[in-house]
Amino acid sequence: MGDMLGNALSALVANQRALATTSHNIANADTEGYSRQKVDFATRIPQQLGGITLGSGVSISSVSRVYDNFTAGQLRSAQAAYSAVETSYQMAAQLDNGLADPDLGLGAALSRFYNSVQDVADDPSSITSRQLLLAEAQGLGDRFADMSAQLDALSREVNVRISTSVSDINDLATQIADINRLITTADGASGNTANDLLDQRDQALLSLNELIGVTSVEQKDGSVSVFVGNGEALVLGDSTVKMSAISNAFEPDRLEIAMTTGSRQAIVSDSISGGSLGGSLDFRDGVLNETRNELGRISLAVASSMNSQNRAGVDLRGDQGGDIFSVPDPVAYRSSNNVSAAQLSVEISDLSQVTGDNILMRFDGSNWSFFNEATGAAVTGVSGSGSVADPFQLNGMEFSLDSAAATGDQFVLRPTEGASAGIKVILTDPAGIAAAAATRSISSGSNIGTAKISETDVVDSSDPNLLDDVDIEFLTATTYQINGSGSFTYTSGEELSINGNSVVITGTPVAGDHFLIGANTNAVGDNRNALKLAGTESSKLLNNGATSVLDAVNGLVGDIAVATRSAQINLQSQENLLSQTQARQENYSGVNLDEEAANLLKFQQAYQAAAQATSIANELFQTLIGAFR
Incomplete structure (x- = not known):
């Protein structure tokens, strides 16, 4: 019994x-x-x-x-990847909507501007057409500024996301550490597994992966250690390592992620991936920076080419043209950790060579090293010593230090970053639009040969002798002199460059034939320079003469559209993967x-x-x- x-x-x-x-x-x-x-x-x-x-x-x-550890790990990884792609897509879509808008986008503003330039070429004496051109120029400048403001707003949004995420990550890390302590206490006291505490910790780890991709390692006492980035510890048993958002050493308005252990602070922004925080950083350091730099490069191409070409003509008053736009200088930042007081100044010497890449330069006490800021790859081909008399030269830029640098000093060059916000219309008088060419060429009425001279092409508007009279007199059928001096060999069709002007003489001259170059006076109806102003849209101004403004705009809009579409496809893929993993875990553990x-x-x-x-x-x-x- x-x-x-x-x-x-x-x-x-x-x-x-x-x-x-x-x-x-x-x-x-x-x-x-x-x-x-x-x-x-x-x-x-x-x-x-x-x-x-x-x-x-x-x-x-x-x-x-x-419970299945493998499935739980897959779920956390899928959650981190989904959150990262979702964040990137949301922000890229905002950028795409603003830039590619058919009515308010950059392409539309540029099209209206260049159309107004063509209207001036069609009727160079019309004040109304000239006023419309200045209005469209102002509209284009405003559009560049609006786009720059939108990029600034996205940068501020990234900063808010960073600050909020860091706070939430620290809270979750503390929660995981507290649960670790409870689990080890419970396991030690009873020898049994605290199932509900394990579930709470898994849920906290999953929430953490929504914010940042982490790896976790279970310890013998039942606790888990959590790591981020390249193995930086976030949670070790019942203790945590504080994560913080700090100002970038070069730009105070740009936040970076740092891990603080005692008095040691390590910046880990470049190694963070996954989660909404990783997605925000990827967007900022990738699409956002690239868009800002390319937008600045386009704005510089538009403004510089219009200014240069306007200076090559004469306005309604017969004066040589001036600048239409103000062109900001490239941006250079010094690190807040620099020991010396040296400042870096930068100028663009050849816009066609400017890539838009940001350059980090670092001094080791003896030599300067140069790196691509985005990729960290070493940059070669830098010439010069960096002094004012012998500046560094790279990618169409010249940059120099105003005083000696100290060991460890760092600077960042962002040649086109702030250009789109700094483009302003400075020409207010519509008569100041130089529609006419600055010079003209004529054949003497007494010429008896068959030679003809082309219209002048101003190739250097800054030449002090640009408007001086030039007399080309042929001594023989094969030689000529200029203003009564010299003896030069004539070849039919050969380009002649004189006082910033370029002309081509073709045919067979005879001794005594004269060709004249001089200022283009009383040229109210001349539209030669206006046509060249309109032609700057398709001129190959960028990428070493391979890309026009129109090409660059289409490329920028296309790249952002591709990036947005790619992010959307990745989002759908990651969403499906996350749903499948959630369903698999639910089927097993639910x-x-x-x-x-x-x-x-x-x-x-x-x-x-x-x-x-x-x-x-x-x-x-x-x-x-x-x-x-």
């Missing part, structure tokens, strides 16, 4: 605990991050009676989570109410059977006692 009663009582206790576990599952069926728990039964140590072994009933060996209902009925019946066995054992025992009365 005793054996029967003991077996029955053990079954009662075991099934009671199984019922409690099942009810716990049912209660948490909708709890986010909850993993179904199951009771593991084990037979008790049997009794040995003579040559007979009798069972001693049942016990609960453990209450464990239905609570199935139908299954729990079946378990509830099973354990209830087992409990009732055990109770019945207990009752029968008691009746038998009472019968046995009664037999001895």
Whole structure:
């Protein structure tokens, strides 16, 4: 009887605990991050009676989570990747919508501007056309400024995301460390696994991966260590390493991520990936920076080419043209950690060679090293010593230091970053538009040869002798002199460059033939320079003469559209992957109410059977006692 009663009582206790576990599952069926728990039964140590072994009933060996480490790891990775792509797509879509708008986008503004230039070429004496050109120039400048402001707004949004994410990451890290402490305490006290605490920690790790991609390593005491970036510790047991958002050493308005341990602070922005924070940094350091630099390069090409060409003509008053736009200088930043007071100045010497890449330069005490700021790759081909008399020269830029640098000094060159915000219209008088060419050429009426001279082409508007009269007199059919001096060999079709003007003489001259070059006076109806102003849209001004302004704008709009579309496709892909991984984990670890209902009925019946066995054992025992009365 005793054996029967003991077996029955053990079954009662075991099934009671199984019922409690099942009810716990049912209660948490909708709890986010909850993993179904199951009771593991084990037979008790049997009794040995003579040559007979009798069972001693049942016990609960453990209450464990239905959990798969591999699936949980996949879910965290998928969550980090999805959050990163989602953030990148959201911000890229904002940029794409603003830049590619058919009515308000950059392409539309440029098209209206160059159309107004063509209108002046069609009627160079029209004040109305000239006023419209200045209005469209102002509109174009405003559009560049608006686009720059939009990029600045996205930069500020990234800063807000960084600050918010860092705060949330620190909170989650503290939460994980606290749960680690509770888990190690519970495991040490009872030797059993704290299932609900493990679920809470897994959910915190999943939330952490929404913000930043992390790796976690479980320790022997049941705690987990959490690492970010290239292995920087965030959580170690029940302690955390503080993450902070600090100002960039070169730009105070640009935030970076740092890890602080004691007095040591390490910047880890470049190594962070995954999560919404990684997506924000990737967008800022990739698409946003590239767009800002290319937009600045386009604005410089437009303004510089229009200024240069306007100076090559004469306006309605007969004066040589001036600048239409102000052109800002390239931006150079010194590190706040620099020891010396040296400042860096930069000028663009050849816009066609300017790539828009940002250059980091570092001094080791003896030599300067140059790197691509975005990729970290070493940059070669830099000439010059960096002094004012012998500036560094690279990619169409000249840059120099005003004083000696100290070991460890660093500077960053951003040649086109701020250009789009700095382009302003400075010409206010519509008569100042130089539609006419500055010079003209004529053939003497007394010429008897068949030679002809082309119209002048101003190739150097800064030449001080540009408007001086030039007399080309042929000495023979094959030689000529200029202003009565020299003797030069004539070749039909050969370009002649004189005082900043270029002309071509073709045909067969005879001795005594004269060709004249001089100022283009009374040229109200001349549109030669206006045509060249309009032609700057398609002139190959960039990428060493391979790309026009129109090409660059189309390329920029296309690149952003491709980046946005790519991010959208990646988002859909990552969303599907995340959904599949969530479903796989839910199928494995989630609570199935139908299954729990079946378990509830099973354990209830087992409990009732055990109770019945207990009752029968008691009746038998009472019968046995009664037999001895």
